Amino acid sequence: MTLNHIRRGSGSPLLLVHGLGAGWQSWAPILDGLAARREVIAVDLPGFGETPPMTGEVSIAALTDSIAEFIVEQGLGKVSTVGQSMGGRIVLELARRGVGGDTVALDPGGFWTDRECAVFGATLRTSISLVKALRGVLPTVLGNPVTRTALLAQFSARPWALSAETVLPDVRGLAEAPATGPAMDALTKGPKQAGAPAGTLPGRATIGWGRRDLVTLPRQAARAIEAFPDAELHWFERCGHFPQWDVPDEAIRLILNGTA
Numbered sequence: 001m002t003l004n005h006i007r008r009g010s011g012s013p014l015l016l017v018h019g020l021g022a023g024w025q026s027w028a029p030i031l032d033g034l035a036a037r038r039e040v041i042a043v044d045l046p047g048f049g050e051t052p053p054m055t056g057e058v059s060i061a062a063l064t065d066s067i068a069e070f071i072v073e074q075g076l077g078k079v080s081t082v083g084q085s086m087g088g089r090i091v092l093e094l095a096r097r098g099v100g101g102d103t104v105a106l107d108p109g110g111f112w113t114d115r116e117c118a119v120f121g122a123t124l125r126t127s128i129s130l131v132k133a134l135r136g137v138l139p140t141v142l143g144n145p146v147t148r149t150a151l152l153a154q155f156s157a158r159p160w161a162l163s164a165e166t167v168l169p170d171v172r173g174l175a176e177a178p179a180t181g182p183a184m185d186a187l188t189k190g191p192k193q194a195g196a197p198a199g200t201l202p203g204r205a206t207i208g209w210g211r212r213d214l215v216t217l218p219r220q221a222a223r224a225i226e227a228f229p230d231a232e233l234h235w236f237e238r239c240g241h242f243p244q245w246d247v248p249d250e251a252i253r254l255i256l257n258g259t260a
Contacts, residue, residue, distance in 0.1 A: 003070050004050040005043040009035030016042040019085025021170035023049020029166050029244045034251040059181035064093045080259035083246020096196040102203035102259040106243050107213050110193030111220040121188035131175045157212040157240040195227025205231035206258035210239035
């Protein structure tokens with residue numbers, strides 16, 4: 001299928017791949033900052049945003065296939081790729097396959113132990129059930145710093161400081177995207193992320209990690225670097241699972257520097 005996507009800006013292209021949530025709108029907090037310097041192409045994965053769900057089993061491999069096919073379809077060749085969370089895992093998998101150019105992965109999944117994966121699955125499914133139950137009142141809940149902090153403590157290091165406009169698309173996407181459940185199964189029941197031996201990636205690789213990430217825990221960063229020894233690790237201080245929420249300016253700098 002053709003993935004729904006948006007293009008903004010001009011210059012060397014950046015392909016943005018979101019995680020669970022809003023689709024391309026997950027990048028809204030940093031989209032304009034990136035588009036001021038580069039051409040930004042942000043996609044909706046199958047079953048997220050305005051792209052219809054895929055037929056057949058949803059897996060990380062199949063989602064990665066959809067991005068690889070999009071790159072060919074759009075003639076993007078050695079495009080730099082950027083992903084966050086599940087999208088971070090997808091762009092690392094693309095790089096492992098030799099697809100694309102420079103890669104920036106923000107808080108990628110797939111590097112947990114079995115126990116960490118079980119905890120991740122249980123806690124995130126609980127959060128998803130809660131936002132589904134609150135679907136009708138999400139703007140009100142997220143508009144109050146106290147209730148916003150209670151709802152988003154797993155995702156942000158400073159949820160009280162965020163605006164409802166920043167977080168509402170992703171939170172609503174968790175509740176409404178038809179692929180949320182199947183993608184969660186792919187993350188928690190599928191294989192862990194395979195690595196790439198030194199010298200085999202198609203470009204530079206940068207992995208950014210929030211020091212206060214409670215979804216993909218900071219200790220998983222060492223496993224990611226072990227799996228991708230050519231990658232450079234960057235720590236976001238005072239940052240949870242969404243650098244584009246907590247440290248948008250720093251996230252923009254890392255992406256631009258990692259794909260210049």
